[in-house]
Amino acid sequence: MLPIRDENPKPPGYRPYVNYTLIAINIVVFFWEIAVTHQVWEFTNQRAENLFLSYGTIPSVITNGFIDHNYSIVSSILSSMFLHAGLLHIGGNMLFLWIFGDNIEYKFGRAKYLSLYIFWGLIAGFVHVLSDPSSQVPALGASGAISGVLGAYLILFPNAKVVTFIFLGFFARLTRISAKWYLPFWFVFQNVLPAFVGSSGSGVAFFAHIGGFLIGLVSGFIYKKTHSSEFSYGTRYGWKGST
Secondary structure, eight states, rough: EEEEEOOOOTTTOOOHHHHHHHHHHHHHHHHEEEEEEEOSHHHHHHHHHHHHHHHOOOOHHHHHHHHHTTTHHHHHHHHHOOOSSSSHHHHHHHHHHHHHHHHHHHOOOOHHHHOOOOHHHHHHHHHHHHHSOOSSSOOOOOOHHHHHHHHHHHHHHHEEEEEEEEEETTTEEEEEHHHHHHHHHHHIIIIIIIEEEEEIGGOOHHHHHHHHHHHHHHHEEEEEEEEEEHHHHHHHHTTTTGG
């Protein structure tokens, strides 16, 4: 299932500048990767390997750094959050961030959204390291932080509609699915089942997605608990996108 957009309007004139900036930074870094690797579709050559080894999240290096009290751990996870392995990788991540991130920025506020985005990415990176601490394969991408965005979105906007392409063999259908159905489906069938049933050779850091999504859920619960009057007011007046 490929999301196209969500039906979750924000106040007229509101601009999610932090979300725009995060997308822009990822794209600028991607063009830098192209310049370094001389590749576009997929970064697979020696230049790319050297780049990812230098700036990706490598669990064995993180583990050794923790043992040796090397405090570059956070910076290595941060740098990996803005690297991508190719055009499809960054395209998919930025599509999800574009669709779901703006409403989360509006709900939390710009400064808090930026802080949480980085926090979600760091937690996702640590969960990935814990899932396979001896791995020497660098992990990279914004998907851990974006998974946090999706987790928070599920709690804060469960009734928002996600306009989605559903592919059935040679046929595709455009449909509207509530976030409370779409996001759990994405979480279970594209992350939990592959992580535990077996897609180890896919190169996807499923546990980073799982960790990011779960901490996003917790963040959404905390926000909803501490802003209960806001949600009861929205429900009363039929603002389904907010509940």
